[in-house]
Amino acid sequence: MTAEKKTLYDYLTEDNTVRYEAIDSENTVVDELTSQTLREQSLRLAAALRKVAQPGDRVIIPPLEGLDFERAFFATIGAGMIAVPLPKMPQVASNKLRRVESVLGDCDAKVIISSDEEASLVMEKTGIVNVDPALARADDAEEPMEPVERDPDEIVLLQYTSGSTGDPKGVEISQANLIINQQEMGARCEVKPTTDIVCWLPSYHDMGLCSMVILPLLTGARVVKIPTGDFIRRPLLWLEAMSGREDVWSAAPDFAYRNCLQALQRASSFSVDLSGWRFAGNASEPVRESTMRNFEKAMAPFGFPSTAFHPGYGLAESTVCVSVNPPDTGRTVLYCDPEKLAQGSVVEVDPSSDKAPIVGCGRPIPDSDVVIMDPDKDVILGENQVGELCVAGRSNARGYWKKPELSQQTFGTRVNGRSYLRTGDIAFIREGEIFICSRKKDLIIFGGENYFPSDVEGDVSERVPELSRAVIAAFQESNGDVIVAFESPADVEEEEELERLCREVIRAASRSYPGKLHAVALRRGLIPRTTSGKVQRSRCRDMLADGSITPSCMWPERK
Incomplete structure (x- = not known):
């Protein structure tokens, strides 16, 4: 069976090796799952879901304790439903409730999987049924059901994204999208069964969901999950969780590395061994060369490798990953004439000229065909020309939920017989590597x-x-x-x-x-x-x- 014909449950095997591990603020393991246990418990929860909803219904999954998000996500897929990860439910009186209500209305959700009291109050207000994730492992839990058979190209995930410029939109992602994208990213990053994926990213974040849920499933690696709130309160917990491990893959937005630097300055004492941090991904927001340079300098005494940083580029509309370089390849930093960039061309200047650096975000993963197009025309530009970054490939989602016109605008560009996703990002390609300049709508x-x-x-x-x-x-x-x-x-x-x-x-x-x-x-x-x-x-x-x-x-x- 080829990868694109498999479903995620085909990868949930009888393996009894621990693949999912959750720790607390003291770096103590509080929950763990093997593939076999995750399969059994998620299908028990799936049986509970089928009592209150039907295949195709949308299921809200907020952040949950321990590994309950993983149980809930696979339960939703096993029940034939569509997962809708969202942030923690806000208080009923909160202004943030309006955004949640707009998402709930847009996807017409039927169920939420949560044990949170505040979520219950919100759901009571909206009329959505609440299912407790504890049903996955309760003594009187439902018998595991067989996973619902579904085409790998069917939607299993609505990844809501507000983007940096617009209103929330539900990106329609299939199992085939997830499997192809994460297999190719895992191969590019050389994630193996011996790898520890250490992650604190929230489950509603596309990079967090794929890193914590999909990547370990497809590669056999072990995920070490840190509660997001614990990282925000104490960023150095992230580094402590990696200490002494021999083969670590971990990725985060640029601000996370800056937060660690600030925390290190405040720390009275700190000691870790980061020599095994083989791959430090930097993605999801603009990448700063100064952040990586400062982090490398500060963490060198703790063994942080000089080749560990790997900036990448991705977006929910192409599942998550579009480009990243393999391990042990130094990052590319360009110093360009800003006036020439403003005119649409790339002209390098001497680094001593004091111009702002632009960091390369790696080469596209094998299935992603990345080109630069004229922002206003369906015309492909050449290397070293600035334009809109567009992507073709099997990682691309099929559109936005219930937004056919916007879907056509974003996903419907056809050039040379291929359909391209217009990302809205202004960029250029140099020697096969992607360099991001800005968002199209943000241009000055x-x-x-x-x-x-x-x-x-x-x-x-x-x-x-x-x-x-x-x-x-x-x-x-x-x-x-x-x-x-x-x-x-x-x-x-x-x-x-x-x-x-x-x-x-x-x-x-x-x-x-x-x-x-x-x-x-x-x-x-x-x-x-x-x-x-x-x-x-x-x-x-x-x-x-x-x-x-x-x-x-x-x-x-x-x-």
Whole structure:
């Protein structure tokens, strides 16, 4: 049976080796599963699901304790239903409830798998049936049912993504998408049965779900799962969980590495052995060369290999992974003329020229045909030309749930007989490697040329020491002015100090952008981000415009 004809349950075998392991904040194992036990328990829970819903129904799965998410995910597939991972249910009075309700309405969910009291209150309000995940392993649990037979190309997962520029959309992902994408990523990253996948990413994040659930199933590796909240409270737990392991694969967004650096500075004592961290993936948000350089320097005394960092690129619309380089290949860093980039071409300059670096995100995995197209035409551009990154291949989802027009716009471009996904990311390819510049909708236009907000943000991060790890968002207003919003440090509150920071931000940003600039200081946590941590520039612009967020300082002030 070929990989694309298999289902995920074909990989849940009689193997009694522990493949899934959950730890707590003390690095103690609190839950574990073999493939055989996961199969049996998930099919017990599937039987409970079939009592309240039918094949094809949508099932909400929020973050759950231990390995209950894994049990719930496979139970949903075994019952013939569609999994809809979501963040922790907000309080009934929370503003975040509106987004949850919009997702629930969009997918017309019938069931939630949760034991959380708050989730029960929310579901009571919406009328959705609640199933307790404990039914998977209760003494009086249902007898395991046989998994429902289904075509591997049928939808098993709705991956809701708000993206960095738009409203939440449910990406329709099949078992074939998951299997092909994660097998190819696992092969590229050389993930093997001897590998430990150490992960803290939330289960509703596409990279988190695939890393914690699908990748270990297909490669035979063991996953070591850290509660997301424990990592947020104590980032060094992530490094401690890897300590002393001989073959570690772990990936996270750029901010996670910065959080570890901050935590290390605060730590009175810290000792780990990171020599086995063979593959440190960096993806899901803009990759900063400064972050990786600083992390390598700080972690070198703990054995962190200089070849471990591997930036990658992916998106939910192509399951998760599009490109990444294999282990032991150093990352590529380019220094480019920003004026030439604005004109659509790539011209390298000397690294000593003080230009902002652009980090390569690896070569496409084998099944992904990646090209650069004219953002406004169905025309493929050549190497070293800047345009919209487009992907063809079996990892591509088939569309967005109940959004046929948007699906056609995003997934329906046909060139040379192939269907391409338009990612909305502006990029270029050099010697087969992908380099991301910006989001198409975030482009800043001045004098008929394109400028990239990531360049502006990168200059501010690099050249204003107090903001080296701050959240920064650069965007253009309707009058053409560009705003650089930043979250100011907690210890900077005086108006004079905030104005000084604003002036430094303008000075740094003017290196990348020649037009009119305003700097806006905001309190921490005010710049909106997606569930995966990406800055939502257009939403930040709109919230400033309608007064939803109030600046602590703006310079120069509006006249």
